[in-house]
Amino acid sequence: DSGVTQTPKHLITATGQRVTLRCSPRSGDLSVYWYQQSLDQGLQFLIQYYNGEERAKGNILERFSAQQFPDLHSELNLSSLELGDSALYFCASSVGLGALRAFFGQGTRLTVV
Amino acid sequence: AQKITQTQPGMFVQEKEAVTLDCTYDTSDPSYGLFWYKQPSSGEMIFLIYQGSYDQQNATEGRYSLNFQKARKSANLVISASQLGDSAMYFCAMRETTNTGNQFYFGTGTSLTVIP
Numbered sequence: 001d002s003g004v005t006q007t008p009k010h011l012i013t014a015t016g017q018r019v020t021l022r023c024s025p026r027s028g029d030l031s032v033y034w035y036q037q038s039l040d041q042g043l044q045f046l047i048q049y050y051n052g053e054e055r056a057k058g059n060i061l062e063r064f065s066a067q068q069f070p071d072l073h074s075e076l077n078l079s080s081l082e083l084g085d086s087a088l089y090f091c092a093s094s095v096g097l098g099a100l101r102a103f104f105g106q107g108t109r110l111t112v113v
Numbered sequence: 114a115q116k117i118t119q120t121q122p123g124m125f126v127q128e129k130e131a132v133t134l135d136c137t138y139d140t141s142d143p144s145y146g147l148f149w150y151k152q153p154s155s156g157e158m159i160f161l162i163y164q165g166s167y168d169q170q171n172a173t174e175g176r177y178s179l180n181f182q183k184a185r186k187s188a189n190l191v192i193s194a195s196q197l198g199d200s201a202m203y204f205c206a207m208r209e210t211t212n213t214g215n216q217f218y219f220g221t222g223t224s225l226t227v228i229p
Contacts, residue, residue, distance in 0.1 A: 002157070043204060043219035045198070056214030090158055098146060099208055099217065104158035 003027065004106035006091050014113055018079040021108045025072055025093030031055075032074040033099060034066055036105075038087035049074055050097055081112045114140050117205050122150035127228050133180070134223045135189040136205030142166075146208040147188040149179065152222070153201040160204075164188060193201045195227045 003026035013019055025032050032061075034046040045058035049068035060066075070073040078085060088109050094102040097113075118137045126132035138147065149161040164172045165180045172179040180189040192199055205220040 002159075035217075042131065042221055043206075045217035045219075048215060058216060088156065092158070097215065099148070099215070100146070100163050101160055103160065104150075106157050 002103040002105065004091060004093050004103050004105035006089075006108050007104060008108060010109045010111075012111045012113060013081060014109055015081055015083060016022075017081050017112075018077065019081065019110065021076040021089055021091075021110075022080070023074045023076070023091030023093075023105060025074070025091075027101050029095050029103070030072065031094045031097055031099070031102075032072070032095075033092045033102065034060075034074070034076050035090040035092065036087045037090065040084070041087075048097075048099075050077070055097060078110070081110035083112050085113055086112045116140065116209075116218035117207055117220035118203055120225050121223045122221075123224045123226070125228055126192075126199075128197060129194055131191060131193045132195055132225065134192070134203050134205075134225065136188045136220060137147075138186050138188060138205075138207050138218075140207065140209055142209040142211070144210050147179065147181070148206040148208070149177070149188075149190045150206060151199075151201045152204065156196050158204075162190065177203045192225075195229060197227050200225060200227045204220065 005024040030051045032049045032102045044061040048056040088107045092102040092104045092105045145166045147164045151159045162174045178191045202222045210214045
């Protein structure tokens with residue numbers, strides 16, 4: 001158990017819908033990272049938050065947004081979903097900014113039908 | 114150009130033998146970090162090892178070591194004394210530090226199978 005909790009584990013939704021993925025980091029970790037893993041694109045970095053502030057942005061679509069709350073949990077919002085958004089979405093957390101020894105959650109498997 | 118290149122889609126190794134998984138990277142950032150992650154068939158991602166661009170010595174974590182050749186832009190993972198539980202996908206990744214924050218790049222992965 002990595003200590004990073006992601007919910008839900010699985011999500012099936014229709015095109016055009018909006019979903020929210022949730023991540024609770026390990027106790028003491030201030031950084032949260034979101035990644036997408038798909039067959040087409042492989043592993044991609046989406047966004048990083050540190051202590052409530054956005055610190056880095058990767059290949060995150062405009063239809064996607066994220067935030068980190070005062071209790072340090074994070075949510076990734078995906079809207080106007082398309083079939084191509086089907087993927088495994090990982091959250092990871094680390095103490096500092098550099099992703100050293102980042103621990104990953106089990107992922108949320110999103111299927112858009 | 115690809116930021117991270119893993120040229121071995123699949124590798125086989127005999128149990129108890131050592132194996133090297135290749136990774137080359139491309140960056141002009143003087144301060145970068147290199148990571149290896151393991152993804153078993155169950156799907157979770159597990160951090161294995163980290164090497165900073167300024168680290169003089171190769172990183173080691175138990176049976177894992179990173180063969181860092183800076184001039185060649187190479188960061189190969191060496192797993193010693195392979196175990197059946199090492200069968201998994203292995204991803205090489207790089208962190209660049211830009212003026213807008215960190216960027217992370219992943220390779221396409223190498224599937225390692227340990228043969229009894």
